[in-house]
Amino acid sequence: MNKKIRQRHEIINTLVLLKAARSQLIDDFLKRDSYIYNPSINEKNNLSVLKTYVDSYFKMNKSQVLKDNLMVVNTRKIRSKLSGQYPSIEQILDRIDHVISQPLTVVVMGEFSAGKSSFLNRLLHIDTLPVSVLPKTATVTRLVYGTEPSTEIEYDHDGKRSVVVKPGHQAFAELQRASKVSEAHYSAEFEHIREIRVAVNHPVLNKLQLIDTPGFNHDEVMDQKSLSILSQTDVVIWLADYNQLAKQTEFEKLKLIQENIPNLYLVINKGDVHIGDSASYQSALADIKKSLSDNQFIDFFEKTDLFLISSRSTDAFWDGIFHQFLARFSESVLNADLRISLSLLNFHYQQLHDALKSVKERYQAIDARLTQYKKKHALEVVFEQCNEQLYIFLQELVTQLMAYLRDYNKNKVQSDLYVLNTFVADYSKSSIYQCFCELRKEYSFFIDKLEQQYQQELTEWLKILGGLIPNYYSELCDRIERLSSYLALETAQNSTSPDHLLPAVGQTVEVMGHIAWQYDYTKSLSSQWKVNYLRVDENALEISYSPKKMSLAEYIENNIRESLEKDYQADLSRMLFNPVLYSIIEETEKICYQAKTCFVTLEQIMKE
Structure with missing residues (x-):
């Protein structure tokens, strides 16, 4: 490879990194006292300095990279001014804190029996997650990093939560077995399980947590269990069944998910049922792309390659397909926690801006109602x-x-x-x-x-x-x-x-x-x-x-x-x-005045 081509590749790679870090990285770099752009030095040396800075930037963990981001600084200031007075805004601030300090939470969702557990088992090279469970025993399972395997079972008894921690995955295996035979001893226990956390020693779990959900479109209880995790979700992988693709019920759930989660990825499972070779695979893939484009199902998801896989088939063809998927998907999701975190930070910061505006308008409407009543x-x-x-x-x-x-x-x-x-x-x-x-x-x-x-x-x-x-x-x-x-x-x-x-x-x-x-x-x-x-x-x-x-x-x-x-x-x-009415008006006026004073300060912070 000649010098010009090599240098061009070097520039492209640097720009890719810069795009991930966005304008904040450039601002940080240009403000450094140690860097002064010198036109007399050839461009390659200037590029080398920039590349060195970018490399060191991405060796830092996510919290280090984002802690001085202007949006993060502003959210800290906003939280200090709110003092817990506005829970709807505090929830968004909590989400921003989660993005900054916690591993990405990637949730696998889809309709019941789409193969979500099998997909995660194959992804992490484990056989820990139960497959073919009974609907009434399905629960949320969180896969987290651990040097030693362990199982945490969180119970909820009428609002009182408790956690049982056991070494290894034996306790989880017992629940799996009980779910299949419906033992009476475990039937009542399943009703109170809120979440199961399974520690697995896998490098991908250093940067993110994977969550397996019960699945939609079987009964209301299962739907609510799956939706309850959305408030803690950063990325959704929607696992669809190739044999029942783009159902109306999927449209309904995806519309609801899209309102809360900006990063949705489509993976189509069970392709091995009707496909067995490369020619039929490429033909099926082309048909799927056209069909999902025509019915706009594809519009719910990130514009990445369309993934058609089989989680359970291990023959040479489908094993190769899965490894190709894993390589591409790791680049766009599994190994892209910083890029996705920056995207989420921008998304939640916009949510924060909109929420502040909405809450301010609400208090303005309340104040207008009070004024209207008193005048009339x-x-x-x-x-x-x-x-x-x-x-x-x-x-x-x-x-x-x-x-x-x-x-x-x-x-x-x-x-x-x-x-x-x-x-x-x-x-x-x-x-x-x-x-x-x-x-x-x-x-x-x-x-x-x-x-x-x-x-x-x-x-x-x-x-x-x-x-x-x-x-x-x-x-x-x-x-x-x-x-x-x-x-x-x-x-x-x-x-x-x-x-x-x-x-x-x-x-x-x-x-x-x-x-x-x-x-x-x-x-x-x-x-x-x-x-x-x-x-x-x-x-x-x-x-x-x-x-x-x-x-x-x-x-x-x-x-x-x-x-x-x-x-x-x-x-x-x-x-x-009416003394009761006037006490209500007086208290509401006081609340509106406090809100008005607070939001003047918050607007100034957001404009910084």
């Missing part, structure tokens, strides 16, 4: 909106009541105590009282209708608010739920009594019946009133001597309307002010 249901706003509506609704009865009061006063023009005595005696039997009772009844109807409408709106508003507040504020969510239930019950059993309504109007009507002796009907229709009555509260009147010139009709109308407004304001205040 402020006492002065509701009073302004409904006061004129109320007066129009009651206008006929109010006018009639005022007419009764005027007539009563005109007929009682004596200037002695006769007016007072007869009004007290006749009031409960008079037309005035009957009209007031009718007014109170209609007013009650108006208020009840308004209150029911308000409670329905409030219940709906609380439902929306409760849906926006993250469920880790469980106590606040419970209070919102209890208040919503109470309002729904109160709306259904509304029993407002008219006997407790319009106290100010009732008191004013009584006072108006006493004032005939203050008015001189022999003079003009407008005269000076000697006494002015002002209601201080339900039990007290304030009397002032600041005479005002107006007609009797005007005086009665002013007092009736003013007292009606005061009663209405009091009822609105009672309706709108």
Whole structure:
């Protein structure tokens, strides 16, 4: 190989490494004090310096390589600011920590009986994993590195976890045997096994952990066992059965997996059932590629070579195919932990960015809901909106009541105590009282209708608010739920009594019946009133001597309307002010303020 070709290969190899490490490696390299690019030195020497740095870079373990990555530094800063307040974001930070510090977790998934356990046994040259197990005994099995073989069985008894550690794989072999014969002694034990960890002395397990899953599309329990491992997964190998390829149930599960895992690889197993030589193999491979491209099944997976293998056949042809697969797959997955880790770091960092944005928008929506409620249901706003509506609704009865009061006063023009005595005696039997009772009844109807409408709106508003507040504020969510239930019950059993309504109007009507002796009907229709009555509260009147010139009709109308407004304001205040509701609003405002302050800081960190 001549110098130019050799140098070209050297450049290509270096660029491949640089692509894996991405721009962070270049930045680190250029910032080194020991490296100064010198155009006077030939390119080969400059390339040699760069190649030496890249080689030393990749000899470091993953944690050393990634610890100073800007994304990693930022995530550490973000975690210190969160202090455990936002679990959804903490989960992503945990995933980033896992990518940095832990071996890759590669999970083999597929439908039940696709040959996942056989595939892993063949991959690691072991016969440890059980094959042809009963569905009810299938469980998650994690293969980890160990200089000596051992078996850890993790149990979950109603949330209480315990681990049994035994040397060798004998305990695992006993579970395998029991799974095949369904021994009663083990049947209850299987129900409580959460995970089995098997230590195997194999070099590939130094960089990654392999997990065998029960399989999909047999029963719901098995599906949940398989999906439960996704939160700990970095890479998924989807093992498909060549004889049942691209089923609808596979599409459904892969869509769910793809939402959480960016690195999916397709391996097609059981090719030996219908294929026995190279010609039929190449023909089948071409047909599979076309079919999976047409139905878009291939779009779920990384754009690598299509792998068609047999995990169990050991004849010369399929043994050669498996070794070819192993060589190619080791390059793209098994020996590419740094490349995949960098890819995962970018993926989870983008998830973090999106999660921060989503949580911020959620708290903005909560704050907007609070502002909307307070603005719409402020006492002065509701009073302004409904006061004129109320007066129009009651206008006929109010006018009639005022007419009764005027007539009563005109007929009682004596200037002695006769007016007072007869009004007290006749009031409960008079037309005035009957009209007031009718007014109170209609007013009650108006208020009840308004209150029911308000409670329905409030219940709906609380439902929306409760849906926006993250469920880790469980106590606040419970209070919102209890208040919503109470309002729904109160709306259904509304029993407002008219006997407790319009106290100010009732008191004013009584006072108006006493004032005939203050008015001189022999003079003009407008005269000076000697006494002015002002209601201080339900039990007290304030009397002032600041005479005002107006007609009797005007005086009665002013007092009736003013007292009606005061009663209405009091009822609105009672309706709108709920101490439980306002404590919920106050606490939610405090949470939103803290979130706003926190996310301003987090945005600044993400922009660094």
